[in-house]
Amino acid sequence: MELLRLATAGSVDDGKSTLIGRLLYDSKSIFEDQLEAVERTSRDQGAEYTNLALLTDGLRAEREQGITIDVAYRYFATPKRKFIIADTPGHIQYTRNMVTGASTANLTMILVDARNGVIEQSRRHTFLSSLLRVPHVVMLVNKMDLVDYSEEAYQKIADDFRAFAAKLDIPDLTIIPVSALKGDNVVSRSENMPWYEGSSLLHHLENIHIGSDLNLIDVRFPVQYVVRPQSDAYHDYRGYAGTVAGGTIKVGDEIMVQPSGLTSRVVGIDLYGQELQEAHPPMSVSIRLADELDISRGDMLCRPHNHPRATQDLDAMIVWMQQGTRIQEGNRYIIKHTTRTAKTIVKDLQYRLDINDLHRDEKTTSLGLNEIGRVTLRITQPLFVDEYRRNRQTGSFILIDEVTGATVAAGMVVDTDI
Amino acid sequence: MSSIDYQLSQLDLLEAESIHIMREVAAEFERPGLLFSGGKDSIVMLRLAEKAFWPAKIPFPLMHVDTGHNFDEVIEYRDRRAAELGARLIVASVEDAIAEGLVQDPTGPRASRNSIQTVPLLKGILDNKFDAVFGGARRDEEKARAKERVFSFRDEFGQWDPKAQRPELWSLYNGRHRPGEHIRIFPLSNWTELDIWQFVKREELELPSIYFAHKRPVFWRDNMLMAVTEVTPADEGAEVFEQMVRYRTVGDMTCTAAVESEADTLDKIIEDVAASRITERGATRADDRASEAAMEDRKREGYF
Numbered sequence: 001m002e003l004l005r006l007a008t009a010g011s012v013d014d015g016k017s018t019l020i021g022r023l024l025y026d027s028k029s030i031f032e033d034q035l036e037a038v039e040r041t042s043r044d045q046g047a048e049y050t051n052l053a054l055l056t057d058g059l060r061a062e063r064e065q066g067i068t069i070d071v072a073y074r075y076f077a078t079p080k081r082k083f084i085i086a087d088t089p090g091h092i093q094y095t096r097n098m099v100t101g102a103s104t105a106n107l108t109m110i111l112v113d114a115r116n117g118v119i120e121q122s123r124r125h126t127f128l129s130s131l132l133r134v135p136h137v138v139m140l141v142n143k144m145d146l147v148d149y150s151e152e153a154y155q156k157i158a159d160d161f162r163a164f165a166a167k168l169d170i171p172d173l174t175i176i177p178v179s180a181l182k183g184d185n186v187v188s189r190s191e192n193m194p195w196y197e198g199s200s201l202l203h204h205l206e207n208i209h210i211g212s213d214l215n216l217i218d219v220r221f222p223v224q225y226v227v228r229p230q231s232d233a234y235h236d237y238r239g240y241a242g243t244v245a246g247g248t249i250k251v252g253d254e255i256m257v258q259p260s261g262l263t264s265r266v267v268g269i270d271l272y273g274q275e276l277q278e279a280h281p282p283m284s285v286s287i288r289l290a291d292e293l294d295i296s297r298g299d300m301l302c303r304p305h306n307h308p309r310a311t312q313d314l315d316a317m318i319v320w321m322q323q324g325t326r327i328q329e330g331n332r333y334i335i336k337h338t339t340r341t342a343k344t345i346v347k348d349l350q351y352r353l354d355i356n357d358l359h360r361d362e363k364t365t366s367l368g369l370n371e372i373g374r375v376t377l378r379i380t381q382p383l384f385v386d387e388y389r390r391n392r393q394t395g396s397f398i399l400i401d402e403v404t405g406a407t408v409a410a411g412m413v414v415d416t417d418i
Numbered sequence: 419m420s421s422i423d424y425q426l427s428q429l430d431l432l433e434a435e436s437i438h439i440m441r442e443v444a445a446e447f448e449r450p451g452l453l454f455s456g457g458k459d460s461i462v463m464l465r466l467a468e469k470a471f472w473p474a475k476i477p478f479p480l481m482h483v484d485t486g487h488n489f490d491e492v493i494e495y496r497d498r499r500a501a502e503l504g505a506r507l508i509v510a511s512v513e514d515a516i517a518e519g520l521v522q523d524p525t526g527p528r529a530s531r532n533s534i535q536t537v538p539l540l541k542g543i544l545d546n547k548f549d550a551v552f553g554g555a556r557r558d559e560e561k562a563r564a565k566e567r568v569f570s571f572r573d574e575f576g577q578w579d580p581k582a583q584r585p586e587l588w589s590l591y592n593g594r595h596r597p598g599e600h601i602r603i604f605p606l607s608n609w610t611e612l613d614i615w616q617f618v619k620r621e622e623l624e625l626p627s628i629y630f631a632h633k634r635p636v637f638w639r640d641n642m643l644m645a646v647t648e649v650t651p652a653d654e655g656a657e658v659f660e661q662m663v664r665y666r667t668v669g670d671m672t673c674t675a676a677v678e679s680e681a682d683t684l685d686k687i688i689e690d691v692a693a694s695r696i697t698e699r700g701a702t703r704a705d706d707r708a709s710e711a712a713m714e715d716r717k718r719e720g721y722f
């Protein structure tokens with residue numbers, strides 16, 4: 001069965017967790033003991049109705065404050081598909097957790113409160129979703145019950161949102177009016193909004209085409225681990241283990257190794273004793289080559305005439321994710337990109353991007369928590385990169401604080417003009 | 419070529435992700451260890467480790483935190499499986515910890531050693547200088563677990579701080595830590611109970627016999643079916659009867675209950691699990707019933 005990874009997005013209290021609760025509840029994916037626990041807690045909190053957000057807001061602090069703090073992952077399946085849902089926080093302070101949830105998603109569901117319309121945080125999350133190149137976006141105008149299911153209210157917000165989204169790179173956008181609390185248009189079509197002719201959210205999620213989201217053209221195989229058994233039976237075995245990050249690799253293919261530039265031929269693709277003829281993303285396999293080359297973790301297998309750019313200088317968009325510190329020119333970090341880890345220094349902070357009007361503030365000298373900007377990095381050793389828009393694996397990296405080890409920024413490679 | 423052909427099934431996707439995680443750990447850490455209890459999740463985790471490093475042996479030792487109150491079938495299975503793989507098995511024993519005076523053995527009618535497992539667990543991590551510890555926890559098990567990262571940072575006291583987790587982006591896992599700190603690794607994060615059973619079937623994995631329906635003397639306690647054993651004698655006034663049961667989780671006997679079931683084959687269990695309306699922990703674990711946030715509280719202190 002196919003698997004679809006979803007992430008929620010949108011401002012605080014716009015109803016993300018309630019929506020997930022509703023989706024699980026109406027698709028009968030909630031277990032009785034979970035529901036009982038949620039009913040009990042709702043009663044204890046003095047709520048008039050069962051607070052379905054409690055199905056994902058599982059931490060003590062979240063229940064006390066009535067907000068989501070960190071991503072919760074939930075799983076459900078219908079006869080058509082399996083879903084992994086990342087329910088992310090809307091609060092601006094926890095934007096990095098939203099980025100965590102969206103980085104692996106095929107689809108984001110961006111919620112907007114019908115009473116408030118598209119606000120700054122809705123724009124920030126929409127922008128982040130497009131920056132992370134989540135291929136599918138569903139925008140949900142929520143709390144329609146509070147605006148009398150008015151078509152006019154919906155249209156105004158939908159138009160607003162479309163106008164903003166048009167400035168971004170969103171390949172697939174769908175807009176649905178819903179009430180997460182009452183269930184309108186979540187699992188089945190609502191009778192309260194006869195003017196809406198599209199499908200319900202679940203129907204949309206079950207049928208959206210996700211097959212073409214993978215890059216099957218550019219062969220990329222970052223070597224993760226070299227398998228060298230210390231045994232008589234496999235004395236000469238040498239397998240390059242890793243996860244295919246792009247393209248299809250077949251037995252017999254000619255490959256090139258970066259950084260050495262040496263070439264060889266694939267003689268075997270192994271998975272636990274099974275000999276495969278072909279591997280593609282995101283399979284984890286071991287590759288055997290015809291020649292004994294010096295290859296180690298951090299090297300890249302690709303094709304002689306189609307390879308990533310090897311570079312020590314990177315231009316990238318970054319999202320700063322640490323509270324209390326700022327990134328500025330001259331700062332040093334650890335950079336982790338595919339299976340390579342190196343050191344880096346910030347050469348240039350080109351601009352900070354204002355997520356409201358997408359204006360570039362070039363006078364900026366540093367970025368703080370949740371700010372987005374473009375930087376030039378100098379790295380101690382070459383990385384093998386593609387533009388993020390071509391490959392989410394070979395185009396992404398994280399920055400790590402050298403002292404505390406904290407993950408401080410998410411980066412996406414841009415502009416790899418050779 | 420049609421792109422549909424290149425869509426992996428959900429089991430293959432989960433497997434690929436787990437293997438990626440395990441290789442990342444083997445490459446980046448100095449002394450990883452894998453928690454192996456003989457339960458279904460750790461059995462699946464072990465098979466994934468075999469797959470990740472084949473034809474080489476699994477490049478890390480196994481560790482079991484043994485409360486001394488485990489099912490005999492499970493301990494027997496644990497030892498046999500470790501021997502088959504030629505893996506080193508470290509047993510971190512709760513009984514030793516009690517004997518050494520590190521913890522007190524809880525007493526009373528419903529005493530359980532479950533919560534004091536954290537002490538030998540952390541001691542085992544320290545004694546073996548583990549810098550990464552694989553656990554078989556799944557996010558679908560429980561609401562605090564639903565919040566946890568794949569690479570979950572632990573401070574020098576083994577504590578989890580759910581409000582200050584590192585962002586975890588794409589498949590770029592950050593294993594940085596200082597001496598004394600360690601990382602818990604959860605390669606099964608995205609697996610569900612049903613995925614586990616389907617994988618067990620696909621891989622033809624052997625399981626301890628108590629996972630399959632069998633007849634045994636039981637009694638009701640707090641709406642849970644407890645087996646009558648040396649460490650869990652029937653409560654006063656409780657009626658003891660023979661019942662066909664199986665186990666959905668196998669933990670410490672004092673806090674793990676059975677469920678009524680006739681499912682004596684994998685196919686029947688998969689049917690059972692798919693139709694089940696109660697989560698595995700809700701059905702069988704007394705330790706989670708202590709309070710709303712029982713799991714979160716235990717995890718903060720360093721529990722699995």
Ligand SMILES: Nc1nc2c(ncn2[C@@H]2O[C@H](COP(=O)(O)OP(=O)(O)OP(=O)(O)O)[C@@H](O)[C@H]2O)c(=O)[nH]1
Pocket residue numbers: 010011012013014015016017018019053066067068069088089090091142143144145146178179180181182
């Ligand atoms: N009337 C009405 N109320 C709603 C609807 N959806 C959510 N709410 C209410 O809005 C409040 C916030 O809902 P949550 O689901 O917690 O919002 P959230 O977007 O998850 O918030 P964060 O995760 O903290 O960003 C709760 O009181 C919900 O009951 C809706 O469709 N109609």
Ligand SMILES: [Mg+2]
Pocket residue numbers: 016017018053057067068087088089090
């Ligand atoms: Mg929420």
